[in-house]
Amino acid sequence: MHTDARTLANGSLIEGDLCIVGAGAAGITLAREWIDAGHRVLLLEGGGFDYDSRMQELYRGENVGLPYFPLQAARLHYFGGTTGHWAGFCSTLDQHDFETRDWVPHSGWPITRADLEPYYRRALPILQLGSDEWSAAGWQRRDSTLVPFPLDESVAWTKMWQFSPPARFGTLYRDAIVGARDVHLYTHANVVEILANEGATAVDGLRVRTLEAKEHRVRATRYVLACSTIQNARLLLASNGRASAGLGNAHDLVGRFFMEHLEMPSGNLATLGRTPPSTQMYAFVFGRTKARGELALSAAAQREHRILNATVALEAAPLVEQGKSTFEWATPDVVDKMRDERVVPEDVPAASAVPRTFHLLTRQEQAPNPASRITLGTDRDALGMRRVRLDWRLTELDRRSFRGFYEALGRELGRAGIGRLQMRDWVMEPPTSPWPKSLGGGWHHMGTTRMHADPKQGVVDANCRVHGIANLYVAGAAVYPTAGCVNPTLTLVALTIRLADHLRSWEQRAP
Amino acid sequence: MNRRSFIRVVGMTTLGVASAGCAGRSPSDARALARPELLVALGDAPVRAIGARYRALTPAERDVDALRDAIVGSRSLRARLVGAASPPIAEMVRDDFEHGRMVLIDGWLLSVTEARQCALYSLLAA
Numbered sequence: 001m002h003t004d005a006r007t008l009a010n011g012s013l014i015e016g017d018l019c020i021v022g023a024g025a026a027g028i029t030l031a032r033e034w035i036d037a038g039h040r041v042l043l044l045e046g047g048g049f050d051y052d053s054r055m056q057e058l059y060r061g062e063n064v065g066l067p068y069f070p071l072q073a074a075r076l077h078y079f080g081g082t083t084g085h086w087a088g089f090c091s092t093l094d095q096h097d098f099e100t101r102d103w104v105p106h107s108g109w110p111i112t113r114a115d116l117e118p119y120y121r122r123a124l125p126i127l128q129l130g131s132d133e134w135s136a137a138g139w140q141r142r143d144s145t146l147v148p149f150p151l152d153e154s155v156a157w158t159k160m161w162q163f164s165p166p167a168r169f170g171t172l173y174r175d176a177i178v179g180a181r182d183v184h185l186y187t188h189a190n191v192v193e194i195l196a197n198e199g200a201t202a203v204d205g206l207r208v209r210t211l212e213a214k215e216h217r218v219r220a221t222r223y224v225l226a227c228s229t230i231q232n233a234r235l236l237l238a239s240n241g242r243a244s245a246g247l248g249n250a251h252d253l254v255g256r257f258f259m260e261h262l263e264m265p266s267g268n269l270a271t272l273g274r275t276p277p278s279t280q281m282y283a284f285v286f287g288r289t290k291a292r293g294e295l296a297l298s299a300a301a302q303r304e305h306r307i308l309n310a311t312v313a314l315e316a317a318p319l320v321e322q323g324k325s326t327f328e329w330a331t332p333d334v335v336d337k338m339r340d341e342r343v344v345p346e347d348v349p350a351a352s353a354v355p356r357t358f359h360l361l362t363r364q365e366q367a368p369n370p371a372s373r374i375t376l377g378t379d380r381d382a383l384g385m386r387r388v389r390l391d392w393r394l395t396e397l398d399r400r401s402f403r404g405f406y407e408a409l410g411r412e413l414g415r416a417g418i419g420r421l422q423m424r425d426w427v428m429e430p431p432t433s434p435w436p437k438s439l440g441g442g443w444h445h446m447g448t449t450r451m452h453a454d455p456k457q458g459v460v461d462a463n464c465r466v467h468g469i470a471n472l473y474v475a476g477a478a479v480y481p482t483a484g485c486v487n488p489t490l491t492l493v494a495l496t497i498r499l500a501d502h503l504r505s506w507e508q509r510a511p
Numbered sequence: 512m513n514r515r516s517f518i519r520v521v522g523m524t525t526l527g528v529a530s531a532g533c534a535g536r537s538p539s540d541a542r543a544l545a546r547p548e549l550l551v552a553l554g555d556a557p558v559r560a561i562g563a564r565y566r567a568l569t570p571a572e573r574d575v576d577a578l579r580d581a582i583v584g585s586r587s588l589r590a591r592l593v594g595a596a597s598p599p600i601a602e603m604v605r606d607d608f609e610h611g612r613m614v615l616i617d618g619w620l621l622s623v624t625e626a627r628q629c630a631l632y633s634l635l636a637a
Contacts, residue, residue: 267618270552319553356552410620415608417601420549422618 002178004048005189005210012216014186016042018503019206019220021191021235022227024081025489026475026496028169028177029126030224033500035180042220043183044208046190046227047078049170051339054211058190058381059231061388065372066435068260068392073332074443075228076339079187080170082228082443083489085338087286088166090127091159091486092120092134094309096299097365103306104397106257106368109481110453110462119494126493128167130290134160136281139291146281148293149418155301156412158281158293159311161486165287189216192385194223194239194247194472202470203247209383222471222503226496229258229445229478233374234388236449236459236466248449248466251456255374257447258392259366259483263326263440266312266427267360267406268319271419276354282314294363296485301408307401309485310364312409316355319422326440335443360421362405363442365483367397374448400431444488446477463502464495475499541579544600545631549621555636557617562633564616565626578631582624600624 008014018034020027023045034041047055055078061071068074076084093113100108121132133139136148136158148158177185186208193207206218225232233255237246248254271277281293294311302309366372372393376386403423410421426436452458455467460479466472475496477488484491550558566573572581585603607613607622614626621629 270549272548272552274551276552319557407620411608411611411613414613414620414622415605417605419552421620423615423620424618428615428618 001181001184003184003186005186005208005216006212006214008214008216010214010216014042014184014189014208014216014218016040016184016218016220017222018042019044019218019223020475021206021223021225022046022081022231022476023079023177023185024076024226024228024476025083025169026492027224027226028080028173029123029493029496030226030475030500031177031180031183031185032126032173033497033504035176035183037182037504039182041183042218043177043185044189044191044206044218045079045185045187047076048187049079049174051076051078051084054382058383058385060381061230061390062377062379063390063392065391065393066439067327068390068441069327069443070332071230071388071390073335074445075230078170079174079185080168083167083169085335086164086166086489087338088127088164089161089487090129090164090490091161093484093486093491094159094299096302097309097482097484101303103303104308104367104482106370106457107482110451110458116491116494116498119498120490122497123490123493126167126497127164127490128172129162129164129490131162133291134162136160136293139293140281145278146291146293147278148281149277149295149413150416151295151412151418152416154298156295156297156409159296160291160293162291163284163289164489189218190383191218191227191235192238192383193241194235196239196242196247196469198242200242200247201468203472211382222473224473224475224499224503225449225478226475229448229476230374230388230390232474232476232478233448234376234385237374237376238385248459248469248472250468253370253450253457253459255448256370256372257368257450257481258372258374258390259368259446259480260392260441261444261483261485261487262362262364262366262394262398262402263442264362264364264402264438265359266362266402266424268422269314269358269360269413269419270319270422271356271358272417276356277418279314279316279355279358282358283316284313295409297405297408305404305408307404308365308367308397310362310401310405311485312405313361313363314358315361317357317359319357326442328438328440330440330443362402363485364398364401364405365485367395367401368447368450368482369393369395372447394435396431399433399435402427403431442487444477444483446480446483446488449474449478450481451479452481464499473499473503541575541631542635544579544582544628545635547625547628547632548601548604549625549629550632558629559633559636561616561619561621561626562629562631565614565630566633568614568616569630572627572630575631575634578627578634582627582631585624600628
């Protein structure tokens with residue numbers, strides 16, 4: 001079912017069993033899990049079915065930290081959410097991403113990779129991924145042209161990525177959601193406040209507004225915030241009627257630990273040998289490539305060098321060219337073109353000599369940093385909500401890890417006779433140096449409502465329930481305690497399915 | 512290993528080093544060493560630049576003789592023991608990486624042996 005909230009009489013009451021706030025990758029995934037489950041599910045989406053600049057304007061915010069993408073362009077505010085322009089890059093977090101690393105402050109998840117494994121499998125069809133094969137050897141067995149570099153895997157390895165078409169949830173799942181008898185989608189229903197009971201131990205309802213100045217009330221048994229890493233935190237902070245610092249924020253954690261992936265051109269590779277090694281395994285053509293490898297360091301090597309997790313993508317290019325920052329080339333205009341539903345695969349370059357030189361694009365996790373945070377500014381949007389202030393900050397560990405990664409990888413590539421690695425000047429600078437102009441991110445937002453078993457160290461528990469609030473959950477990358485080095489979508493969909501199972505089991509236990 | 516065989520091995524080593532050392536005095540041998548594998552991938556100018564930079568950073572290895580001796584003399588004990596007449600450069604380079612004997616020149620992470628080869632190249636290439 002679908003209702004445009006603008007058509008409801010002002011002051012309407014919307015009631016259900018489960019209320020999901022936000023219809024992006026997490027919200028739609030969760031709603032799909034409840035189709036035909038015999039419960040009344042409310043799915044609230046602030047936007048409509050199409051891009052609307054007035055909706056995007058609600059996401060405008062202030063960047064007061066390191067340079068960052070304009071916030072009103074970084075997330076899409078309509079049914080389907082940011083899957084409307086994502087590029088489809090998928091890979092799994094590594095086992096050690098979940099572990100506590102003594103050189104990475106605030107690291108460690110309250111769940112393991114094994115806990116998430118079955119949910120990764122269930123996430124594959126949702127994202128239109130073809131295989132649960134994540135090893136380079138497995139892909140080589142399927143396609144003999146995909147040959148990983150012969151690396152000593154105790155040092156370095158080839159980490160596999162798969163590519164969603166990309167799955168645009170807004171078109172893929174619209175009919176299923178709108179046609180579901182027990183899922184009721186409300187569009188143009190912007191939640192502006194979470195209303196808690198007197199002790200702020202449970203949610204009593206939600207206040208919803210439209211741009212046409214209508215206001216409705218929503219009441220449900222349980223609530224799940226799934227409206228993006230920044231907006232989830234914004235909503236909790238803005239919901240201060242019963243708790244002055246905002247809901248779930250008794251320990252001043254909501255909005256902190258905002259993380260991105262540092263996606264930066266960091267070096268070059270020149271392959272050696274009379275016949276250079278095949279690099280087909282590492283090639284990527286948008287819209288055509290199903291899987292490819294990127295180079296990574298083993299958990300042991302990361303531990304030895306006390307550095308963060310990262311992978312590096314090989315991009316065949318002459319060394320004289322300089323790779324650009326994602327802030328330079330992945331501009332809002334460029335990303336906006338990705339919203340075109342007709343994804344046109346890139347042309348495959350004519351067969352030529354095997355390339356010998358490559359730019360190296362690093363994808364590195366950001367160290368969890370409480371000072372990297374979302375707060376509320378003083379300006380208000382058209383709905384009367386305070387806009388966000390993003391203070392994106394990095395640490396010396398983030399900077400130092402690039403050099404450690406490249407030294408270890410370069411040594412292994414040399415030892416294996418594959419080639420020689422060149423670091424960019426900024427990689428070799430002291431870790432206290434300012435970040436270079438090539439600083440860039442992946443348009444990935446994580447943290448802000450991090451998961452931890454201890455309420456003093458995390459906003460949500462291992463089941464994504466907000467500590468201290470009986471019926472409020474968070475879905476999405478906002479709950480990541482650490483970011484790993486892979487794009488967040490696959491993991492957030494897997495975590496959302498896990499949340500759906502948890503909510504179902506809770507439902508079954510309830511009297 | 513008994514004392515007799517030890518002496519023989521040492522003798523072979525000495526001969527081997529002497530042999531390589533004598534042969535190494537020939538300019539043609541220095542030219543043979545001055546062919547870093549990097550040339551194939553990077554081409555002439557970048558390799559010259561790397562070589563010149565290495566010489567600037569390493570005052571004791573600024574001329575052909577010093578560089579040739581450094582390469583030949585840096586062969587592993589095993590290589591010297593077997594007395595190979597010409598150094599197995601590819602193995603030496605691999606061994607450098609294995610044991611962390613690397614230098615960073617213009618951002619390139621290189622084996623010290625190949626950096627010396629680049630330096631020789633910068634002096635000898637026409």
